[in-house]
Amino acid sequence: MTTTSHPSAELAAFASSLRYEDIPPAVLRRCEDLLLDTLGSILAGARSRPVLSIDKVARAMGPADGAAEVLVSRRKTSPLFAAMVNAAAAHMVEQDDVHNGSVFHPAAVIFPPVLAVGQAIGATGRELLTAAVAGYEVGIRIGEFLGRSHYKIFHTTGTAGTVAAAAAVGRLLKLDPGQMLDAFGSAGTQAAGLWEFLRDAADSKQLHTAKAAADGILAAYLAQDGFTGAKHILEGPQGMAAGMSTDADPARLTDRLGKRWALAETSFKYHASCRHTHPAADALLQVVREHRLEAADIDRVVTHVHQGAIDVLGPVVDPRTVHQSKFSMGSVLALIALRGYAGLTEFDLGLKDRDVAAFRDKVTMQLDQEVDQAYPARWIGKVTVYTRDGRELHGRVDEPKGDPGNTLSRPEIEDKAVRLGTYAGAATEAEMRSLIDWAWKLADLDRAGQLLPS
Amino acid sequence: MTTTSHPSAELAAFASSLRYEDIPPAVLRRCEDLLLDTLGSILAGARSRPVLSIDKVARAMGPADGAAEVLVSRRKTSPLFAAMVNAAAAHMVEQDDVHNGSVFHPAAVIFPPVLAVGQAIGATGRELLTAAVAGYEVGIRIGEFLGRSHYKIFHTTGTAGTVAAAAAVGRLLKLDPGQMLDAFGSAGTQAAGLWEFLRDAADSKQLHTAKAAADGILAAYLAQDGFTGAKHILEGPQGMAAGMSTDADPARLTDRLGKRWALAETSFKYHASCRHTHPAADALLQVVREHRLEAADIDRVVTHVHQGAIDVLGPVVDPRTVHQSKFSMGSVLALIALRGYAGLTEFDLGLKDRDVAAFRDKVTMQLDQEVDQAYPARWIGKVTVYTRDGRELHGRVDEPKGDPGNTLSRPEIEDKAVRLGTYAGAATEAEMRSLIDWAWKLADLDRAGQLLPS
Numbered sequence: 054m055t056t057t058s059h060p061s062a063e064l065a066a067f068a069s070s071l072r073y074e075d076i077p078p079a080v081l082r083r084c085e086d087l088l089l090d091t092l093g094s095i096l097a098g099a100r101s102r103p104v105l106s107i108d109k110v111a112r113a114m115g116p117a118d119g120a121a122e123v124l125v126s127r128r129k130t131s132p133l134f135a136a137m138v139n140a141a142a143a144h145m146v147e148q149d150d151v152h153n154g155s156v157f158h159p160a161a162v163i164f165p166p167v168l169a170v171g172q173a174i175g176a177t178g179r180e181l182l183t184a185a186v187a188g189y190e191v192g193i194r195i196g197e198f199l200g201r202s203h204y205k206i207f208h209t210t211g212t213a214g215t216v217a218a219a220a221a222v223g224r225l226l227k228l229d230p231g232q233m234l235d236a237f238g239s240a241g242t243q244a245a246g247l248w249e250f251l252r253d254a255a256d257s258k259q260l261h262t263a264k265a266a267a268d269g270i271l272a273a274y275l276a277q278d279g280f281t282g283a284k285h286i287l288e289g290p291q292g293m294a295a296g297m298s299t300d301a302d303p304a305r306l307t308d309r310l311g312k313r314w315a316l317a318e319t320s321f322k323y324h325a326s327c328r329h330t331h332p333a334a335d336a337l338l339q340v341v342r343e344h345r346l347e348a349a350d351i352d353r354v355v356t357h358v359h360q361g362a363i364d365v366l367g368p369v370v371d372p373r374t375v376h377q378s379k380f381s382m383g384s385v386l387a388l389i390a391l392r393g394y395a396g397l398t399e400f401d402l403g404l405k406d407r408d409v410a411a412f413r414d415k416v417t418m419q420l421d422q423e424v425d426q427a428y429p430a431r432w433i434g435k436v437t438v439y440t441r442d443g444r445e446l447h448g449r450v451d452e453p454k455g456d457p458g459n460t461l462s463r464p465e466i467e468d469k470a471v472r473l474g475t476y477a478g479a480a481t482e483a484e485m486r487s488l489i490d491w492a493w494k495l496a497d498l499d500r501a502g503q504l505l506p507s
Numbered sequence: 508m509t510t511t512s513h514p515s516a517e518l519a520a521f522a523s524s525l526r527y528e529d530i531p532p533a534v535l536r537r538c539e540d541l542l543l544d545t546l547g548s549i550l551a552g553a554r555s556r557p558v559l560s561i562d563k564v565a566r567a568m569g570p571a572d573g574a575a576e577v578l579v580s581r582r583k584t585s586p587l588f589a590a591m592v593n594a595a596a597a598h599m600v601e602q603d604d605v606h607n608g609s610v611f612h613p614a615a616v617i618f619p620p621v622l623a624v625g626q627a628i629g630a631t632g633r634e635l636l637t638a639a640v641a642g643y644e645v646g647i648r649i650g651e652f653l654g655r656s657h658y659k660i661f662h663t664t665g666t667a668g669t670v671a672a673a674a675a676v677g678r679l680l681k682l683d684p685g686q687m688l689d690a691f692g693s694a695g696t697q698a699a700g701l702w703e704f705l706r707d708a709a710d711s712k713q714l715h716t717a718k719a720a721a722d723g724i725l726a727a728y729l730a731q732d733g734f735t736g737a738k739h740i741l742e743g744p745q746g747m748a749a750g751m752s753t754d755a756d757p758a759r760l761t762d763r764l765g766k767r768w769a770l771a772e773t774s775f776k777y778h779a780s781c782r783h784t785h786p787a788a789d790a791l792l793q794v795v796r797e798h799r800l801e802a803a804d805i806d807r808v809v810t811h812v813h814q815g816a817i818d819v820l821g822p823v824v825d826p827r828t829v830h831q832s833k834f835s836m837g838s839v840l841a842l843i844a845l846r847g848y849a850g851l852t853e854f855d856l857g858l859k860d861r862d863v864a865a866f867r868d869k870v871t872m873q874l875d876q877e878v879d880q881a882y883p884a885r886w887i888g889k890v891t892v893y894t895r896d897g898r899e900l901h902g903r904v905d906e907p908k909g910d911p912g913n914t915l916s917r918p919e920i921e922d923k924a925v926r927l928g929t930y931a932g933a934a935t936e937a938e939m940r941s942l943i944d945w946a947w948k949l950a951d952l953d954r955a956g957q958l959l960p961s
Binding site for chain 2: 114252268284292293295
């Protein structure tokens with residue numbers, strides 16, 4: 054099938070023709086990092102009610118066996134349902150990755166379908182990696198293209214995510230450029246996800262990632278069978294942007310394809326708390342480590358923050374729930390000082406902990422002109438720590454931990470993966486260590502198989 | 508779960524609490540008519556390439572057996588995939604029903620999930636009918652609510668259809684009002700379907716009906732399991748209308764619930780041709796029948812039409828394909844004069860027929876002030892027939908055949924169903940007769956079972 058040159062077609066041709074050899078090694082290694090990080094996120098969400106609901110309906114509607122693994126429940130089914138359940142779980146504990154510029158969470162909608170279809174067709178590790186990179190490059194550019202007006206109403210991870218999943222699976226299925234464009238068409242015309250659920254704290258976020266993954270698979274398999282789709286689904290006069298954006302910029306769709314690697318711009322979430330607490334948490338961690346402070350050494354902490362942090366975190370003075378404690382600057386910094394880490398387990402245990410409550414009251418926020426002016430382009434972390442022995446110590450982090458300029462080391466990624474994977478009891482530490490080995494050797498894998506014993 | 512009163516909640520409460528006894532008998536009988544009409548449409552689409560593609564992927568991703576029947580391929584699977592494939596087929600030959608005011612094709616997205624879930628749970632015939640009516644009343648009102656601005660970009664049958672399917676299935680599953688509202692939330696946040704595919708004559712129309720049916724089932728089953736959704740998915744500030752309409756009118760959502768029966772406003776498609784040819788075809792049929800004319804008796808026919816008919820049909824003077832012949836006023840009227848019916852088979856055979864070509868050249872269109880001014884609120888059909896023996900005969904139909912004021916009789920519905928069901932060889936005439944019996948006795952059915960022998 055011939056395709057004339059236009060943004061949808063160029064992006065589809067890129068996704069179709071991307072070769073492992075074309076991807077810089079640093080991008081491939083980051084892709085492995087993100088995959089391991091996602092496995093942790095999936096397992097951390099494995100016991101949550103919305104995920105269990107989606108798994109239950111997947112059992113009722115999908116096959117009782119198959120080539121693809123539902124990590125959440127250690128059973129096998131078809132790729133569509135395995136991806137659906139794993140994608141629902143991946144976004145559950147909000148510890149999966151984020152691309153700042155597109156406000157898009159790529160991992161949750163890309164890795165589950167790549168793994169599920171990869172297991173079904175026995176893909177090599179290099180094919181998995183190439184497919185995932187294709188998904189990131191496509192999805193992030195579509196998120197940027199759809200723009201801020203889109204994100205006001207639509208959950209970009211659901212909408213752009215459907216096409217990202219189709220691109221990744223299409224690459225695994227070796228779709229030619231015309232078929233890949235068909236897959237984009239069928240994915241884009243299924244793309245959905247509205248923010249309205251937030252108002253009621255409803256469960257739709259898990260449905261959005263689940264469906265983006267499943268619908269992307271459907272689109273790619275249909276395209277493989279010759280089922281056609283709109284050729285201008287992204288930028289056409291009745292396409293995604295026409296229907297769901299008022300500030301779409303088609304130039305973003307093909308921005309430096311093959312030169313700029315958007316995957317490498319993706320951030321890890323390090324602390325399991327509101328993003329507004331991360332810069333100060335990082336700055337405190339710096340001071341604590343540099344000066345080898347114990348929590349008991351600290352008299353008080355002043356965090357120098359942007360106005361947005363005060364607006365969001367200011368009202369939380371006496372957190373009553375674990376979720377609320379993730380929006381308490383004092384609670385977050387207490388966990389950093391007391392435990393050296395503010396992860397899911399630390400928050401669960403910290404809520405009733407007297408030491409955490411005591412430290413919380415030592416923390417205050419102050420509006421800082423420099424920090425406020427740099428925001429939101431830069432999220433600077435600044436703290437002043439006053440010690441019991443009378444010292445005044447300053448911490449500063451110019452980019453929050455997990456962002457590309459301050460990314461996680463492999464040991465930190467491993468540590469996070471083990472914590473997440475064992476958090477809900479969905480995997481043992483030994484199983485997580487084996488997943489870590491698997492991820493670091495992915496480029497040498499001959500054939501994707503089962504990841505966890507059933 | 509309590510729900511405060513707002514349009515989404517009122518509509519969900521109506522769908523949840525609708526009782527068989529509350530539905531007027533005429534509406535129930537019309538629902539049976541529409542169901543039979545849909546079975547014919549599904550079977551007529553059974554051999555089409557896009558439907559076969561969707562069936563193929565459904566086989567790859569869904570279970571190889573189950574309680575729900577894929578009419579298209581005479582196999583059984585889970586309700587989700589049976590509904591997906593049957594819904595894809597239902598809209599294929601464009602002979603399924605339409606609600607004019609909402610520009611929505613309810614049958615294709617409502618009956619497939621109702622049948623599939625009905626078979627899975629062993630519903631009674633009255634439960635099937637009540638569920639279908641709930642789907643029609645909900646879907647049509649949502650289509651009207653989303654308005655013309657929505658339809659410019661979005662395929663209402665895909666978007667409103669997802670919630671309609673959820674409402675119908677939710678009623679079958681006996682969801683309470685709170686659960687039904689959750690089902691609306693999960694359905695609305697999955698609602699999708701863009702017109703962009705039309706530009707490329709791509710296959711997305713079948714995907715839209717397939718997915719509306721499947722996603723509606725998913726939403727309803729999730730809600731049954733306690734999975735929550737946005738409470739204001741239709742009218743909320745980040746809901747469907749906010750994202751996909753600029754002229755939404757929330758009052759339409761609850762327009763005379765329980766008093767106005769929108770299902771009864773639905774039109775059948777009688778002729779298998781462009782809707783702009785229908786009024787003239789009906790008027791010619793009237794003249795031919797009243798005066799017992801043979802085609803050979805007719806010297807020429809002048810059709811008195813609205814400008815839109817001239818715009819759309821005028822360019823088609825020498826149709827080269829079956830599809831194009833459905834947009835040729837002369838071809839359509841030739842089939843009426845020669846065969847008494849312009850159905851799918853008549854069009855297939857008529858393309859190469861010399862008599863059809865000869866009659867075609869006897870037909871002209873003339874702009875008519877009265878017809879043009881009445882359009883689009885009313886589609887008046889007027890023809891003048893000049894006979895070889897010198898008579899000038901006038902035909903006039905004020906409402907096209909199939910519209911509520913000129914609906915099909917049961918014998919006509921039966922005849923259409925047999926023609927559609929046998930058209931592609933997907934069922935025998937005897938099997939269609941047995942489906943007709945089944946439909947007319949639906950209110951007495953104890954338990955929904957298999958419709959066609961496997």
